[in-house]
Amino acid sequence: MDWWRLQDSSMHDSITLYDRPELRHPRMLLAWPDPGHVGLRVVDYLRKKLRARGFAKIRPYDFSVAPWVSVKDGLMDRLEFMKNEFYYWKDAKGSSDLILFRSEYPAVNIYEYVCLVLDVASEFGVKRLYTASSFGAAGITHREEPVVLGVGNRVGLKATMEKYGIKPYPEYKGVGNIQSAFLWLAKKRDIEALSLWSPVPYYIARLPFPWSNYPKCSLAMLQKLV
Template sequence: MNLIDGVQALKSPWMIAVWPGMGNVGLTAGYYLMAKLGMELLSEYSPPELFDIDYVEVERGVIHTGARPRSRFFLWKDPEEQHDLVVLIGEAQPQFGKYSYCKKMISYAQDLGIKRVFTFAAMATGMHPEHESRVFAAVTDQEDLKEMRVNNLEILQEGNISGLNGILLGAAADKGLSGTCLLGEMPHIFSQLPFPKASLAVLKAFRLISGIEIETSELVEQAQTMEKKLGELLSQVEKSMGEKAEQSESFEESLQPEVPEQPKLTPGEEQRIEQLFEEAKQNRSKAYVLKQELDRLEVFADYEDRFLDLFKNRG
């Protein structure tokens, strides 16, 4: 791994890991936490032997080799000296060698002195989009289980946690590290759409556990906006199904969003993006406003590397 030189010993550090998944619940929570705490890039681990190239890019008719997914670590030093945080944001999960990948992540975490590992993920249920999202917890030891109950979190009694959200915690437990998965509840019928309300619930749960203050007003606003949109969509679909009851199309199939055309930015939108990048350079806590705008315009993938460069160490 490309560890940045000069990193001092961390104070009782915890690690949080997120990857793309249902509703982008974990990824949204991770990005929000990173932006609001003004974290700095710590290191990167993107093993070519585990991540293959899945596509090529075409620009003005010319093909270029696609980039491999990246896994980057960001650091926040706790001014209260309770728990420094390391956030791992992965662009994708490896198609094979998942446990090997996780063992390397945990080995690196141990080098940093990390004793506790969290993953943020989604739990799809039959909830209505207007209801509050619950947070389900699964842990690696009995003491952490007691802590989850004290904080009134739902306990995942049985089942499985797919992908790295679970495997990383298994690898952590094998090395004697404490592991916790926080799963934000979201409607299964909207599993292919962003659901920031679940991300907000996960961050609130993490705030209870860690005692770290996380200002969430922007995520609250985003969750309210999405709730309204999903409520309107649900009403439209229910009405449509009532009028066309004879059709055999399932309810879930009718909710699948249409594939949007490739977005094209107007000069005004490009200017707005540049303005937000400049503001985020001056104050990292404003970076999530920039991410919201990039997500709204559906161009975050085009700006992702530049966005994450905002969090490089300025020293």
């Protein structure tokens, strides 16, 4: 079995699949927490607008270190590990359905986590996926219109970026992130992947949530996707 692939012929045990929809040429959109709450807002808008249905989760225990807890009146009444869920939407008027994935960041075993998400993508025939995110950037202000930057894992995606007004991400060499892992490992599975970024003004990105909310970037990214 290849090191970038956790499954052979059946879904991995770490994935809880509670529905198996028949999807046509689905595309996939993924998001995690980011400065400005940009990516998750895009996914949540589509999820609610399209009434997408949940169908799978990754069992979180291998990817969490410190759980989220709730305490009231001296009693712990809630404990949650890494929250995540897959959703699907069937396009009755088109030929391509949609899978949405929203998740908290894994604290450990990042590459295993990425492989599990790609297992779901492969299982349902995804041939292109997108990640949606943001970062805090100096030199821009809230008075400017947001831009959307893109990084692809195939040369052919540069034409897609040009067509939809997505600017190629400037040259970078340094520490990567989970989006980098998705681009690289998706390529090994013959899946096109495009990582989208819409930078948020640094002075807003550094604020604690919810004051760091920046829906302008979410709208800019949504317009590119739809």
